[in-house]
Amino acid sequence: MIRVALPSHLRALAHVQGDVELEVAGPVTQRTVLDALEARYPMLRGTIRDHVTQERRAFLRFFACAEDLSHEPPDAPLPDAVASGAEPLLIIGAIAGG
Amino acid sequence: MSGVRVLVGTRKGAFVLTSDGKRERWDVSGPHFAGWEIYHLKGSPVDPNRLFASQTSGWFGQIIQRSDDGGKTWTQPGTPPGERTTPEGMPKAESNKFVYDTSSETGKPLTTHQWYDGTQHPWEFKRVWHIEPSLTDPDTVYAGVEDAALFRSRDGGKSWQELSGLRGHGTGPKWQPGAGGMCLHTIVLDPGNPQRMFIAISAAGAFRTDDAGKTWRPINQGLRSQYIPDPTAEIGHCVHRIAMHRSRPGVLFMQKHWDVMRSDNAGDLWQEISGNLPTDFGFVIDVHAHEPETVYVVPIKSDGEHFVPDGKLRVYRSRSGGNEWEALTKGLPQRDCYVNVLRDAMAVDALDKCGIYFGTTGGQVYASADAGDNWAPIVRDLPAVLSVEVQTLP
Numbered sequence: 001m002i003r004v005a006l007p008s009h010l011r012a013l014a015h016v017q018g019d020v021e022l023e024v025a026g027p028v029t030q031r032t033v034l035d036a037l038e039a040r041y042p043m044l045r046g047t048i049r050d051h052v053t054q055e056r057r058a059f060l061r062f063f064a065c066a067e068d069l070s071h072e073p074p075d076a077p078l079p080d081a082v083a084s085g086a087e088p089l090l091i092i093g094a095i096a097g098g
Numbered sequence: 099m100s101g102v103r104v105l106v107g108t109r110k111g112a113f114v115l116t117s118d119g120k121r122e123r124w125d126v127s128g129p130h131f132a133g134w135e136i137y138h139l140k141g142s143p144v145d146p147n148r149l150f151a152s153q154t155s156g157w158f159g160q161i162i163q164r165s166d167d168g169g170k171t172w173t174q175p176g177t178p179p180g181e182r183t184t185p186e187g188m189p190k191a192e193s194n195k196f197v198y199d200t201s202s203e204t205g206k207p208l209t210t211h212q213w214y215d216g217t218q219h220p221w222e223f224k225r226v227w228h229i230e231p232s233l234t235d236p237d238t239v240y241a242g243v244e245d246a247a248l249f250r251s252r253d254g255g256k257s258w259q260e261l262s263g264l265r266g267h268g269t270g271p272k273w274q275p276g277a278g279g280m281c282l283h284t285i286v287l288d289p290g291n292p293q294r295m296f297i298a299i300s301a302a303g304a305f306r307t308d309d310a311g312k313t314w315r316p317i318n319q320g321l322r323s324q325y326i327p328d329p330t331a332e333i334g335h336c337v338h339r340i341a342m343h344r345s346r347p348g349v350l351f352m353q354k355h356w357d358v359m360r361s362d363n364a365g366d367l368w369q370e371i372s373g374n375l376p377t378d379f380g381f382v383i384d385v386h387a388h389e390p391e392t393v394y395v396v397p398i399k400s401d402g403e404h405f406v407p408d409g410k411l412r413v414y415r416s417r418s419g420g421n422e423w424e425a426l427t428k429g430l431p432q433r434d435c436y437v438n439v440l441r442d443a444m445a446v447d448a449l450d451k452c453g454i455y456f457g458t459t460g461g462q463v464y465a466s467a468d469a470g471d472n473w474a475p476i477v478r479d480l481p482a483v484l485s486v487e488v489q490t491l492p
Contacts, residue, residue, distance in 0.1 A: 009133060009158055013174075042191030043177040047158040051195045059157040093157045 002033055003088035007060075010048070010091070014041040019088050028083035030062060031074040048091060063090040101491040102447050103168065104455055105149065106463055107136035110481035112151055114169040117476075121453055121467040124476045130172060131163065138442055138485040140229050141168075145236040146489050150255055152226035152241070160225050162193045162241075162255050176256035192257045196223045196241070196249055199262035209265075211245065212274040221245045221265070228442060230285035234292065242282035246273060246299040248311065261311035264297070269316060269333045273302035276336050276355075283441055284340050288347040296350065296365060298337040301326075304352070306365050317365030321354060338381045339441045343390035351393050351420070353383040353441075358395055360420050371420025376407050382444035386469060387452040391419040394446075394454060394470065396439040405436040413456070415470050429473035430464060437462070442485035449490060457483025 003019045011017065022036045031054075038045045049056050054074070056062070061070045065079045065087050081087035104115040104124075111129025130136075134153045142148040147168040153161040163172045175193040183190050198221050200209055213219035224244040232238035241249040241258060247265055249258040273280060284298035295311065298304045303318040316332050326334045336355035343349065352359040352368065357378050359368040372378035377397045386392035393416045399407040406412065411430040414423040437458035447453035454470050457463045461480040466473045 007157075009155065012132075013158075013161065042181075043161075043174045045191045046160070046194045051192075052197055057157065057159060 001085045002028060002036070002082065003085055004033065004037055005088045005090045006044075007091060007093045009093070010044060013043050013047065016041070021085075027075075028078050029075050030069070030072065030078065030089075033078065033089055034074075059094040061092045061094055063092060064088070100449060102449065102453065103141070103146075103489040103491055104445075104463065104465075104476070105139040105141065105169070105485075105487040105489070106457055106477070106480065106483060107139050107151070107442075107485035108457075108461070108481035108483050109135055112136040112139055112153075113477065113480060115463065115477060119449055121447075121449070121465060121476075126477050127169065129481075130169070131161075134161070135225075136484065137225060138228050138487070140231055140487045141489045142231040142236045142239075143233050144231075146491060148231070148236050148254075150229045150231060150239055152229055154225040160194045160196060160223070162226070164193075164255050175251075175254050181256075193255050196226070196243055196258055197260070198223065198247060198265070199260040204262045204266070211270055211280060212272060214275065218271060221247070223247075224279060227281045227283045228285055230287060233287050233289055240285050240287075240295075242285050242297060244279045244281035245275075246280045246282040246302060248282055248285070248297055250311065261307075263307070263312050264305060264314045267314050269302070272333045273299060274334070276300035284337070286340050286342050286350075288342075289344045290347050294347070294364070296340055296342075298340050298352075300338065301336040301355075302333055303335040304337050304340060304365055317361075318368070319366065320361070320368030321359065322357070322370075323355065325355070339383045341383045341385050341393070343385040346390045349390065349419075351383050351385060353380050353395055355379065355401060358383065358420065371416070373416070373421035373423055375414055375423050376412075380439075381441040382439050382456060384444045384446055384454070386454075387446050387448045388450065389417070389452075389469075392417050392469070393420060394444065395423075396444070396456060398438060404438045406438075409434050409436060411435045411437065411458070411464075413454070413466075413470055413473075426466070426470040426473070428471065429466075435460075440484055442487075443483050445486050445488040447488045447490045453488070455486050455488055457486040459483065 002022045100119040106113040111132045113128035137152045139151040149165040151163040177191045210218035226241045228242040230240040237254040248261045286296040288294035305314045321335045339353045341351045348364045350361045358372045360371045380398045410432045413426040437460040444456040454466045459482040462478040465476045
């Protein structure tokens with residue numbers, strides 16, 4: 001079971017509290033995890049990655065196991081600890097503003 | 099007794115204010131969508147309990163919300179279980195999918211506009227500024243977006259298609275962003291002619307369609323803008339707002355960046371009606387519900403300061419269709435006030451006497467239940483107000 005931690009605004013949109021748990025068939029990558037997340041919570045489509053290009057929105061970052069994975073290819077395997085559910089994939093809104 | 103519902107969009111959420119026909123005591127609900135910018139909310143004239151909201155964020159993009167119970171509960175159209183699915187059986191949510199039409203079937207509109215440095219820049223969707231529900235069909239709704247384009251939904255906001263004839267009519271490469279971005283912020287539907295609508299873009303100008311959005315033409319003759327290379331150009335004017343009285347759809351009133359204007363021929367030609375206003379810069383303009391020659395504006399000091407002149411919040415009313423204006427001040431702060439009133443933040447109700455409402459960047463919503471003679475805040479200390487709409491309820 002994959003765990004995903006969403007920023008608070010997206011938890012509110014998806015009507016969830018705490019981490020989201022997802023079943024991901026096949027390789028565990030950013031793309032497969034986000035595909036599973038959007039399939040289960042369609043209201044999140046377009047909020048994390050662009051509807052058309054599927055690129056990560058500019059002010060969102062992906063972290064796991066104390067690493068910034070934001071610039072990793074979307075089909076690169078996520079860390080084993082994420083794939084096993086030991087660690088969550090963190091989706092974080094960039095801190096911006098004064 | 100009739101009632102009134104005021105829909106307020108702010109920098110940090112939406113608020114719904116309700117009152118009976120006396121308009122003396124107000125209930126406030128919200129914030130809805132706390133923390134999100136709510137550029138605009140508006141109700142369907144056909145089904146007043148159906149409301150649409152534009153919820154936006156620099157982080158998470160565009161969300162469309164819909165309520166079918168007058169704002170008590172909200173949902174993103176198309177997302178609840180049981181809604182449409184993809185061929186694979188997955189839930190299909192497209193209510194926030196605004197994709198510019200570049201298909202050859204619709205003329206493949208040009209996809210660049212003028213950038214701040216004069217170069218061409220690709221169209222990039224950012225947010226929905228204005229939502230305009232159809233006058234006749236509760237499932238049809240229009241959205242004016244940044245970068246400037248017009249979208250339409252015919253399924254209650256579940257999916258959106260661009261009316262690409264607007265961008266495609268040829269002047270798109272001359273459009274350019276204003277300080278707030280290149281936004282289509284005004285949509286006015288003609289109640290007497292379903293084929294006709296008007297839109298306005300900062301900074302391109304005003305446009306009209308007479309075939310339900312297939313083709314468009316600029317309607318900027320008579321406008322004069324000193325800040326563009328050719329002050330009387332066909333394209334490039336920074337129109338801030340257009341208002342119409344439903345009994346006279348051929349008469350339009352415009353608050354331009356500078357200048358208050360009027361057209362008596364559906365935008366074919368404009369004439370200035372700024373008259374004795376203390377400044378003709380401003381954002382909002384609206385028309386009395388029962389007196390089509392009574393017009394309201396809120397003058398703002400210059401395009402650099404963006405607050406009311408002399409620390410005084412004054413609505414100006416013309417009962418003669420322009421040129422002669424009187425300051426309305428009773429109940430409004432007349433010292434140390436430095437707020438702005440943004441383009442979508444004024445509305446009127448249809449009661450007798452006509453109610454006038456506006457919201458400020460200081461978070462107040464002021465109302466007058468007597469056509470502007472007396473004012474009072476109906477809520478204060480909200481986040482900065484972006485939009486105000488009013489529904490007159492049976």
